[in-house]
């Protein structure tokens with residue numbers, strides 16, 4: 138197999154080939170014809186009709202007319218940065234992934250941080266989940282860790298994703314409001330789908346209004362697999378921890394900033410990197426032996442649950458440093474295409490039904506967003522590892538396939554690449570044994586929607602609990618339908634007595650009788666004492 142040289146500079150060198158620098162050059166058309174005049178269109182006389190013949194005007198206007206591509210269906214607003222990842226020591230005991238073996242190696246990365254619900258022009262400081270997507274350009278191909286700043290998710294099965302997003306986005310008849318949480322449809326969905334409760338606690342907490350992208354954790358959310366050289370598979374959860382610590386805004390600041398400086402987070406990231414104040418994040422992993430998974434008390438395939446760190450501590454693995462701003466926002470931050478399915482040998486998927494849906498959704502949406510099947514050839518998406526296959530043609534194809542034969546196998550030569558054994562870096566899916574009936578059903582092990590919600594609420598300090606309660610009062614206070622507020626309170630009653638009574642009081646509603654779950658863990662609530 139080809140030896141692949143991957144270091145921090147190699148992605149920049151690859152991108153440099155595609156940069157166009159107009160300064161110091163003649164202005165030309167797209168066909169390379171030098172332009173003599175670009176301030177007046179071609180007319181019959183100075184006040185006369187404009188001529189269709191003016192190819193320069195038509196090209197300039199046509200190109201302008203087609204500048205926009207669809208924004209992402211979720212995570213439309215974001216900011217990106219280049220950097221590199223370095224492992225502290227070889228992780229061979231857990232994984233065969235080559236970029237996790239050698240501490241002297243710097244693997245180039247591109248990161249995009251985002252909000253979820255707002256449109257491309259929305260404010261950075263809205264109460265929302267933040268995306269934390271990392272593309273590693275490894276020597277074995279691209280690995281994308283497409284995570285969020287909250288370790289759990291709203292739903293357990295991806296088939297509910299269109300529902301939760303429709304409910305969270307502006308209502309279809311009038312496109313208002315922009316804010317994720319402050320409207321009836323979002324809380325209607327939440328009140329009808331109790332699996333959202335753990336995530337609701339997180340997004341009503343200060344976690345959902347981060348101070349800076351530089352001060353935000355990241356999580357892979359799902360349980361993945363690490364697979365070692367002997368093909369032993371272990372479960373793994375991925376964590377990013379900012380070296381600056383995790384910090385939030387307070388709600389009053391977030392609201393004022395949304396009006397005064399809607400680009401607050403984007404500017405902060407850009408300026409920090411320009412000043413040489415490079416954001417750094419430590420990658421950590423929670424490892425769980427397959428045999429221990431059943432003893433956990435939570436189902437590892439349920440993305441609304443986390444693995445307590447008392448059970449599986451977070452082991453530091455390496456460091457991500459963001460040291461370069463994109464040269465062009467559109468070319469890099471807008472055109473980058475992350476996909477959960479982009480994976481390298483040594484890392485693998487699990488049967489988490491949320492993850493399985495994501496394995497389909499990202500490439501599918503990018504076919505539309507990036508104009509057809511060839512978006513992996515866009516410079517920011519191109520792997521540093523070589524690409525040889527018989528994929529061909531389609532809109533915006535850049536590569537010319539060489540040779541007469543475009544099928545595998547062939548004996549006509551020229552067009553027939555080799556297959557790689559596992560030892561040569563061929564990706565072999567983990568041979569998980571499975572059997573069962575074909576059914577649409579949720580596992581009973583996914584049923585407890587309140588214990589970890591309660592644990593999270595009780596783990597907060599008194600001021601943090603107050604912030605959460607205030608956020609619930611604010612957001613639910615905007616809901617016009619009383620029955621929705623009442624249904625949400627019924628769920629809160631199963632989480633914590635103080636939570637439900639304080640929120641009910643804020644809404645001017647009677648508190649339902651509290652029947653909180655009693656999970657093992659920190660003592661009950663302490664806010665507003």
Ligand code: HEM
Pocket residue numbers: 208209210211212215249250251267268269270283284285290294295296298356357358359473474475491492494495498499502503506
């Ligand atoms: C973006 C689907 C759950 C993190 C997207 C996009 C889609 C999508 C269609 C737009 C991609 C693009 O246009 O390039 C889904 C589905 C989900 C799901 C169907 C559940 C079944 C999640 C979860 C996380 C997550 C659980 C976090 C672990 C992200 C991030 C982005 C994103 C970070 C933005 C990537 C970027 O910066 O370009 N998702 N998503 N999503 N999703 Fe998800």
